[in-house]
Amino acid sequence: MVRQNYTAVVERNRVWQGDFASEPYECGWASEAIFFVRKLEVQGLLRPGARGRVQISPDGMRWCDEGTEFYLTPGEDRVDFVRVRHFGNWLRIAGTLPEGAQARVIVYLTLKE
Amino acid sequence: MADPCCAPPCVDPRLSKFDPLPRIVFYDDFDHGLQGWSELIGNYEDDLSTMLPGYEDLRPPMLSNGTMWDTGSAGSMEGNYALKLATRPRAGHIAVGIKRVTWRHRGPIRLEAYLTFKPEAAELRLSETDVRAWGVLFDIQDAEKRWMPHLRYLNAMHGQQVAQWQFKRHREPLLQIGGSGKTRSHFHLAPTHWEEVPGGHQILCYNEIPTKYNWHYLRVDLDLATRQITHLQCNDRVHDLDGVEPMVMPAMANLWCMLNVVFWVETDIDKRAFLYLDSVLLSGEWA
Secondary structure (H helix, E strand, O other): OOOOEEEEEEEEEEEEOOEEEOOOEEOOOOOEEEEEEEEEEEEOOOOOOOEEEEEEEOOOOOOEEEEEEEEOOOOOOOEEEEEEEOOOOEEEEEEEOOOOOEEEEEEEEEEEO | OOOHHHOHHHOOOOOOOOOOOOEEEEEEEHHHOOOOOEEOOOOOEOEHHHOOHHHOOOOOOEEEOOEEOOOEEOOOOOOOOEEEEEOOOOOOOEEEEEEEEEOOOOOEEEEEEEEEEEEOOOOOOOOOOOEEEEEEEEEEEOOOEEEEOEEEEEEEEOOEEEEEEEEOOOOOOOEEOOOOOOOEEOOOOOOOOOEEEEEEEOOOOOOOOOOOOOOEEEEEEEEOOOOEEEEEEEOOEEOOOOOOOOEEEEOOOOOOOEEEEEEEEEEOOOOOEEEEEEEEEEEEOOO
16 A cells, blocks of 8 residues: 555635634644645735744644744745644644734645555 | 355445445545545636635545544544544534546436534533534536535524425526636535425434534435436435425536535534544446
8 A cells, every 4th residue: 555645725815914823634644744835925024033833732622832833934925834743633833923914825734644 | 045245244344334326436434545535616717816705715624533632532433534524613614525526327326424513522511503504415417407416404503403404406696707708606505595305304413512423324316317316314314305406507618427526514603513424435326
């Protein structure tokens, strides 16, 4: 059997400003994951300080920082990513954009067994 | 003398809980992955923002082992994983999963599934009216017509239990998308114009708290030749289909022999609603 691999679009055409968090996604079958964040449109300045962090959860409702963080680069239609392993069952990304900044994003969660 | 291969000790435990027609088109046991089920998206041109609003965010399906905050992993009906559709925590939001195939004979087909539905266990109360509805629809086209049987179980509306099977034959407006003249879209899952299946009141096994799941059997038969829904069954109840009709519209470009199967779930309050599918089997009858 080949290894399972699946990409979920956990956010699409979603506008982020201030605090943001992606919808919870169950993926306990996977052993590795990459979040890709593609910015379709950016308003204001993402730098300094525009970054996200990976979060894990025991129940899909209560979230902990996993410890991995990533920066959101400023350019439109650029893709940022963050890798994570050993995450249990639920995954999401969360973060905060600087005041006055706004980004319209697609977030992919690419999973592999 | 019975065929020894069909004797009870040799029954395939995965299939014996179904009543398929002679040809199996697909059998999806979600212990083996997502099996070709994906998120539904509306039609668009040039920019995602041209999509009809109802189609913008129908959520990706996922594999769930039914992990509860209070009791851990429940697993699925057979094995560990089920296909899970999850809404956003916003009243009226819908999550939709789709599988797209084509048909090869205009005859009987049968969809069977084992499934269950629950709200997110975000509160320590019964929550039995938090899921508004779940349902199944087909999107089919032959040489003359595109037709779309829609069936849903309306669990609750505005906090009141309904527990009623419904169908929808009303066509929503078909709107132009973008400027090419080639792309159109209609939001057929709109909450309006649902009608009651006659005698279609049915209480299902919700159980006593949100973290206890019971799996239900669903069977829907269609006749592709007559464009009729011929059987609706949930657990022990076979429903009267007198007057139950699909949506019907003229055939459209690029959809010849289309046979799409769609499940969805809708939340009644600002809390996520979940539909879980343990397994899905589509069968048909042809020579």
